[in-house]
Amino acid sequence: MSALYFYLFFLFYPYIAMWWKSFPKAGRKSWEAFIPGYNYAIASKIAGQQAWWALLMIIPGIHIIMWMIFNVSYIRKHGFFSLWDTLQGIFFPFIIMSKIANDENIKPEFTTDWENQKDIERRKNGDHLVLFLTLPIIGHLVALTLGALQKKKKGRKTIIKEWGDSILFALIAASAIRTYVFEPFQIPTGSMEKTLLVGDFLVVNKVAYGSKVPVTPLSFPLVHNTIPWINVKSYTQIEKLEYTRLPGWTDVQNYDVVVFNYPSGDTAVYDPRMPNGLMGHDYHGIVNSEARRLFEESIDRNKIPNSNALLQERRKKLSTQYNGQVLDSVMQLEAQKLDRNLQKKIEGIYGEFIDNIDFWKNKARHEIAVNKRTFSNGEGRMIDHYGVVYRPVDKRENYIKRCIGIAGDSIEIRDAQVYVNGKKAPIFEYQNLQFRVKNINIPSPRVMKAKYGLEINRDYYNNGQVMNLTASELDMLKKDYPDAIFELVNPQRKNVKQQSASEKVNNLNYYPKSFNHNNTVANFESFWVPKKGVTIELTPHNVAWYERVITAYELHDFEEKDGAYYIDGKKTSTYTFEMNYYWMMGDNRYNSADSRVWGFVPEDHIVGKASMVWYSKDPNGGVRWNRLFTGIK
Structure with missing residues (x-):
């Protein structure tokens, strides 16, 4: 459902709730209930909350939570505290709002007497419900435990009420910051090693490229797409928005390290044994x-x-x-x-x-x-x-890679060297390639790690016969082992016309996953990255590259019939792109599932710029102290 319907509902709700009748009971004017936005600020004040909380009604997703908070606070100010009253306040407040508006005996004067056990018992179940919905199970259990241990002081709120209020506002604030400003991100795989390591915790700057308004804003706070432990999705598509991005400081640049929603994640195999319920990456x-x-x-x-x-x-x-x-x-x-x-x-x-x-x-x-x-x-x-x-776009897995090509670039890979618009791309400090090694006696793993920074099973395999090395590591080993031979692992492309049928089947391993395009981990044919507003001539060769762009990302029907192309049922020989796209690759070039496997990343999948490692935990134990609060380049 479009967010427009929600905003229209919020706009008319004060009239449905008859606030023009209940506001005067609190000493306010009837006309204040008719001014959009201002009426929520007044209702918030009447309920005992801050008036500026009404501003949070602007934020998609959070606006629904704030609407529930206003209703619960408002009806409680008028004496409605039971579990049933609270449920109505959260999900269907119209009956109680009508009572408040039309019953002259109901006044907004109720204040809980925290010395009166009857008043405390009266609201206890409702407070538990609010806390449970705020932080399911965990918050509820914590409050029960602390409540049992606490000795109640006269005149003080119960710990359930204190925790409910504090956690509720903290989660709202944290959700807004996580959605629009910064988001923590953990490196789960080695595709960016050695620039970023498994166990690194990052800060992702969402403001840099412009904050993306979530497509499915109504979601369980502080988790991505699955609620931990119970393996159920954390979001609902009751409210659904169109792609919108707020203004940012800059555009995505060549060679930025970028976090984005996984473009091949529109459909996912759900296996609870794997992290986040995913089996495989594509x-x-x-x-x-x-x-x-x-x-x-x-x-x-x-x-x-x-x-x-x-x-x-x-x-x-x-x-x-x-x-x-x-x-x-x-x-x-x-x-x-x-x-x-x-x-x-x-x-x-x-x-x-x-x-x-x-x-x-x-x-x-x-x-x-x-x-x-x-x-x-x-x-x-x-x-x-x-x-x-x-999974909708904003709930697809978060991935992190280096942006090799931006919209309009021409890319080619020859012998593991990337060329962007005909020029060699930089070799990054921690970018590593794979080599077959001969004539070398490998020291102990401890020496390899201490002297060269290399770890067994991550940086070298088969007793050192295969190594993943940065340029500086390669230089050190060549200096210390002059007789050693280092051969780049270099799967060559073969002319498709010369390929056998069984070889053509292997072409499905790399983008564009076509029998008639032979690309490998180290060699890719020249191709163009789609740019918004540019029109191309459709050909049998480039259709394989751009068909997924047309169908999965720009949501058009595409059909090839009798040598002609049909888009949304109309015969055409051209196509004009509606979004910008990017080509992403991992710095661990031979161990990265990236654009070479699943293709272009649309602009509506861009989450933010990876800016800093704030914590790093070694999977083998201990903290990597030297990586704390380091920038990413």
Whole structure:
């Protein structure tokens, strides 16, 4: 539902609540109830709250909470304290407001006598309800515990009332700050190592690029999309806004470290075993992987000849004709012939998969969403999960990467070197690449960490035969080990026309996830980052790059039929972009799920600029004191 309806409701509510009748009972003028905004300030004063709280009615999401607070405070000022009264005040205050307006015996003079046990008991259940809704379960239990321990002093509010008021306002203030100014963020994965480390706690500056008004503002305070421990979503879409961004200090710049909503997170596999209920990082990648698995499981293995068995059988037949070296030479030719035939058979099988990819994708989606099962490559087994969930833009997972390309840039990656508009992108201080290492005797892990800052299983594997190194770390190792050989891990791109069917299937691993675009972790074909207002000619080559932009982010129907393109049912050969887009990459280049996997990041997904590490906890134990309150660059 659009927020406009809520604001219209709040505008007319004072008239529905008949405040023009109840205001005079508090010594105010009837006309004060008819002035929008001002009437809420007066109602707040009558209820014993600060008049400026009425300003909070402007903030989406918070306005609904403030409306409830005004109502509960207002009816309590007129003597309505029971659990039932409080529930009405929060969710349906119209009946009590009518009583207040029309019953001349009800005056706004009620004050709780904190020395009178009857008054305290009268409001106790209502106070518990407010505290429970303010901070479910936790706040309630804390207040009960402290209330049991506290010795009540005459004339003082109960601890339940004190905690309820304090927590309520603190959460409102914290929610407003978190939504529009700063937000804490924890680094969950190693994709930005070694610029940012797992266990770093960041401050995300939302004002820098302009605060984004939440699309789903009515949400449980101080959590993102899931309430911890109970694994239920933390928001409701009763109120839904259009994308709006307040003015900021600057635009997103090349090479900024940016926090954004995960662009491939519109649909997510919900697995409570994983952080925030996510399994994997890319639903669309999971669908491709599951489609391939289901297809390969369907293949009748008996139709694929066993080359070893055939060779042995052929050797027996030919052994009577040839002897010794002659037989070996003949068998080499036979093996090559069998290999070609087998390869041709396999190519035909995968060609069938390519021709029927939509069928297998639909089958994969059914397996994931309905059967709630999928294969985990990491665990090497099938996993049961809770199915698929849809998430609105502002409730998709928060990700952090470096912005390599802004709207209008041309990007290309050659041998792990990024080129932006034809120029080499900077090599950042902690950016690291992956190398195969030969002729080196690795010291103990303690020495590697103390001398070079390298950690086993994070920076080097297989006894040092594979290393992830920054430029400075590479220089140090080359100096200390002059005989060592460091070869950049460099998966090369292959011309699509020269690719076999099985090789084309692997093209689905990298954006644009098309059989006809071969990109790798270290080499990407040249492409253009979409810019708002720019019109492009649609071609078979670039449609794969921009179809998701057109459909998922700019919400148009797109269809290709008989070589022609149709957008929202109309035939066209061009498209004009409605938003700016960005290309994000992790500094840990060989261990980062980033734009190379899921593509462009729309401007409405940008959350803020990562500005400072305020705390850092080593997953292996201890605090990284040297990282506290350090800037991010």
